[in-house]
Amino acid sequence: MSLLLRSDDTIIPSPLPQGAGYAVVVAVGLIFALGMIGITRLLKKTLNEDNANVETFMVANRSVGTGLVASAVVSSWLWSTALLSCVLVTYLYGVSGGFWYGAGCTPMIVFFAYLGVVCKKRIPEAHTVLEIVRIRYGTVAHLVFTFLAVVNNLFNTINMILGAAAVITFLTGIHIMASTFLLPVGVVLYTLVGGIKATFLTDYIHTFVIAILCCYLTTKTLTHHDVGSIDGLYDLVVKAQPSYEVDGNYQGSLLTMNSQQGIFFAIILLVSNFGAVIMDTSYFIKAFAASPKAVVPGYVVGGFAYFSIPWSLGTIMGLAALGLESSPIFPTYPRTMTSLEVTNGLVLPYVAVAVAGKGGAVAVLLMTFMAITSTLSAQVIAVSSIFTFDFYRTYINKNADNKDVIRWSHLGVVLFAAISAGLTAAFNYGGINMGWTLYMIGVVTCPGIFPLILTILWNKQSALAAVVSAVAGLGTGLGVWLGTAQALFGEVTVDSTGQTLPCMYGTVASALSPLLYTVILSLIWPDNYDWARFTDEKLLLDNDTSAEESEREAPIRRSNKGGVLSEASEVVYDQTDLRWQRYALIWSLFSFFGIWVLWPLPMYGSKYIFSKVIMDCSVTHMVVDKSFHTWLVSII
């Protein structure tokens, strides 16, 4: 990252008391857990949804509708990191930062609609994508991809907790270790009680609350007496410009898309986010949990709805931070923010406190808490599913019954939360913060992207090619990342490895080199996989209810592989769903070319500097977009 290395030891007093920190982190978490117990009981009574049945706990009987899928996609993708980082990159690079954050988060979610619908067609009874790898390629490939998937979930989770804990600590003064270890507690409780349905329901509530708080903060900023309006914000940025000449931006301007650092960040974010989504089993679980007709509209609406949140929040709050940093209302006044404060994600809380005082602090505290809990819940259930289906049921107890599997999935939830909180604490003590993980995460999360996609889409990719390309890709990415840090900065340290160029080259090498390796190996020694073989193995778990009891509760079907399926858990995929596959492909091409290429790149090429009128139009567009998407995801 090209941050000026500024430091100053003045500690900024927390705007809220420690009690508020504990109240939110512990009490709100417990309230969610209690609420979830009530909802789970209600669902069991009214809809016969029993979380003691593993198909319900893990994939919600594969019957979740479009609205919940869309809000769950937005919510599980709306990392606390995203809320903090979209403001951070606007502060660093100007208007391009917030835009690239939104644009770098949408195409992979929309593309996932395609992948999800193909998976549901080819292997409708799956719970995790790793089951698919095992059935196609066997044990070695299964272990390699399981390792890569867990690494991905771990790094994502650490990245989220690092940012959220730093912000909660600044806002309330509670010790950083307290927030690091207490944040996962409430999540574990309600996830244990509610299973994946809990994550869908809380995701809905979280998305709604976060969207309302974003509207509150951005409105409060634009109407603050030191800002006044969009024009006022523009004037503030123009006035502050001489203190913020950005290296690599056209004329150093904060108001241009022609930002070299901005586009490097855009590439890092786009590629590493493909890794974060494709290698995260929670997106596959959500696709498996959705009814076939809900996958595509759910992911497409969710992907597009997401774009407006970091774009608008990042642009308005990031520009306000630049405009107000030298004003007495800014918490760090008379000094500017240190590079550590910036990379810890404190730009958003500082500017929120500047424009809205304690109200702003409460809004950021709640937003961060809502974001971290919903995303953590998704991560926890993803790793729990790997632990249960890809470890316990595969290698320890092949004949595990429903009760065993539920017990192990609960154990997985607790273990993963504890390990990730422990590792976050270790990272913290090692001097690593959210900014560092934000930039380098793709190096470790991307090597499996192409081998995994081709496992689902290309019947010529062989087991050898999948395994070798992923492992060699990880080696290539790590080598390029560390080698570039050494070559450019003469040392391999936390500081040099967190810089933009080593992270960009490392991430791109991690993601693309496996494509080259796997295509070459598969052309030399091709596989010729028959997709029908995916359905040879029965993956659906029968529940433990006696036949007589089930007869009373739900109509019984016999699956073609002998399993007893309730009406709710029947896995259906008819040919009309091919239509959805086509739509998904069209939308994913549109999302990439529309949002990432055709819109921003001509603005980059033309070296355009935003005029006041265009700034007015842009900010109005983002506010309307955000309001519309909040409404859309809330009501469907």
Ligand SMILES: NC(N)=O
């Ligand atoms: N959603 C992300 N990757 O910020």
